[in-house]
Amino acid sequence: MFLKQRNRLRSTPAIQFIQSIDSSWKGYELFAIWVVKKIKPKVIVDLGFDKGLSTIAFAHRNCGDTYGIDWVGENNFSQKRDSMEKAFHNISAAIRMKYVKNINLIIGPLTEISEKWDREIDLLHIDCAHSYDEIKEQYESWKPFLKKDAVILIHDVGAFPNETGRFFQELTLPKRLFAHGKGLGIATNNSSLHEQIANAWEETANLPS
Ligand SMILES: C[S@@+](CC[C@H](N)C(=O)[O-])C[C@H]1O[C@@H](n2cnc3c(N)ncnc32)[C@H](O)[C@@H]1O
Secondary structure, three states: OOEOOHHHHOOOHHHHHHHOOOOOOOOOHHHHHHHHHHHOOOEEEEEOOOOOHHHHHHHOOOOOEEEEEEOOOOOOHHHHHHHHHHHHHHHHHHHHOOOOOOEEEEEOOHHHHHHHOOOOEEEEEEOOOOOHHHHHHHHHHHHHHEEEEEEEEEEOOOOOOOOHHHHHHHOOOOEEEEOOOOOEEEEEOOHHHHHHHHHHEOOEEOOOO
16 A cells, blocks of 8 residues: 655654554554544544554654553453553653654553543544454444544454454445555545545555445
8 A cells, every 4th residue: 555645754763663563553554644644633542552553653643632442351461461561662662752742541441441431533443353243342332422524444354354344344434445454444424535545545445345
């Protein structure tokens, strides 16, 4: 996936740092930075920050408040503790090097956190569980906070076609899809953004039928 006008996002030390973070989300960093510049969100919510890559990429423009939410689950305690330490390390480094200013991390189960949430959301990124039922539950629990023109990004649409992919397919919003990597679905009523994506980015795939 490439920006058609590449010179608009020249590679900076910050972008190189962001792209050096280990993650299966790799490949969407430039799009995250680009879309934040376009929609100038007041509130970004990133469901599932793992080692921090997506959250740092969304926060890089320092637009509004970026919230990363994740937990240390019961079944994979040592692995998750390791990821969380890496996230703290990566985010601290990004703040120290002034690549980001404003990241809020919330630790806990996503649904419980949504029950106490009270801010309208401009950009929601869902990259947590991969089963159809879990994604649907997460989406439904955060949906009441979405602004009318909010941008919803769903990762792993291609990696789990019968689960995440099926959920994305059923979303009744104007959509597009980046099919490279694990697949990133984009859903929004913001028709101007759809146009801007089509104009600026190559390799937007056809939606699955
Ligand atoms: C694929 S990783 C996220 C990758 C991340 N977006 C990145 O840029 O590297 C999925 C994350 O979702 C978290 N997660 C899954 N279910 C969750 C839940 N119910 N509550 C909180 N976090 C959850 C996991 O702990 C894991 O770190």
